[in-house]
Amino acid sequence: MTLPISYDDIDAARERLRPFFDASPVRHYPQLDELVGYDIRVLVKHENHLPTGSFKVRNGTASVTALSPEQAAQGVIAATTGNHGLGLAWAGAARGVGVTICVPTGNNPEKNAGIRALGATLIEVGERYDETVAACRAIAEQEQRTIVHSTNHLPVIAGAGTMSDQYLTQAPELDALVIALGGGSQAVGALTVANARKASLAVYAVQSQGAPAQHNAWHDGEARAGVPAHTFAEGIATGSTYAMTYPALRTGLRDFVLASEAMIAQSVRDLWRITHNLPEGAGAAGLAGLRLLAPQLAGKTVGLVMCGGNLDAERAAHILLGGMPHFPSGTDEGQAIGGRGPSHRLPSSS
Structure with a gap:
């Protein structure tokens, strides 16, 4: 296997x-x-x-705590519509790491509110999810943030x-x-x-x-x-x-x-x-x-x-x-x- x-x-x-x-x-x-x-x-x-x-809070916390000091200082970013964003936002708040979450326009308002309440920066961008992903990539490159993918990480x-x-x-x-x-x-x-x-x-x-x-x-x-x-x-x-x-x-x-x-x-x-x-x-x-x-x-x-x-x-x-x-x-x-x-x-x- x-x-x-x-x-x-x-x-x-x-x-x-x-x-x-x-x-x-x-x-x-x-x-x-x-x-x-x-x-x-x-x-x-x-x-x-x-x-x-x-x-998903396990995934987010495991990812945030694996960052090098330099990566932690720059913060993390993810494109998400739900629990991955909440878990990453919680972990960032717990460790004092800046988190940016990109969601599609019109995303679940309850999850958006939860992400914001945890102190993460929430960006609603893109009518379609692929547009959200593209914006996430661009922000990550501009701000030198670590991308935390919901699976391939x-x-x-x-x-x-x-x-x-x-x-x-x-x-x-x-x-x-x-x-x-x-x-x-x-x-x-x-x-x-x-x-x-x-x-x-x-x-x-x-x-x-x-x-x-x-x-x-x-x-x-x-x-x-x-x-x-x-x-x-x-x-x-x-x-x-x-x-x-x-x-x-x-x-x-x-x-x-x-x-x-x-x-x-x-x-x-x-x-x-x-x-x-x-x-x-x-x-x-x-x-x-x-x-x-x-x-x-x-x-x-x-x-x-x-x-x-x-x-x-x-x-x-x-x-x-x-x-x-x-x-x-x-x-x-x-x-x-x-x-x-x-x-x-x-x-x-x-």
Whole structure:
């Protein structure tokens, strides 16, 4: 298996993160066992309890704390539409590093407000995401800031790997992890941890049917770029494969499934009802994937990750009342600087 980082990288990131926030909890909910069936014991790791409500704060903090003194003095910059920007802004504030976040015009106002509240400079630029990315590059060059890509950045992947490392310490009985996959930092981190600490730990991935680029690339071996993504689960609205994660995903994942938008929305409702934690779409996708994978995981202890809880109020109300949410249009933030994989192929129009 080709891995972009080593377990030593995750270990170093864990030590850098230690002063900033505590471990997120792992909890067992017997009603989830009943819901999934097949004598599966389901555990949930609540990354939604971390600062900014998402695992992305691990990625941002690992990246900011890896800067040299010179880089820290110049600050960092990222193009993003969501949790990556929040995590980086929080980490910058915690370490006293200047952060600039570029978002498309009309970006989620709740996330914009959260980024600004953390002291980051927020620049709304570009009607389309590629225009935002171009502006981010130009500002980075002009101001000599370090670009922190949401996937293709080694400290980001190491930071995400601290989640699975911590999970396995908290629940050494884990047989499998089912991870919602966007850029792939969480899944590649999990594969790195399994390779070093528990070879029998199987890692599975799930993506939305409305954003199948990574899934389809995994199954047919053809990298993707720029495939339209139509899902309310913004955290996995990925239209590309990524150079630093795709090879490891291709060789390391045990299986990769697609869940419908309706299944993900129902998983939001189920997790709210059973855990009284409100996940965003990506945070609920693991449960949707587990229900598809359940026959092959019968009798196992399976870990899910509530990777984020930043569901906006209007969409949350709509979903909890039984509706299907609208999804944002445009491209995913994984297509920011350096986000494209080594080759590109668009799916046929059929």
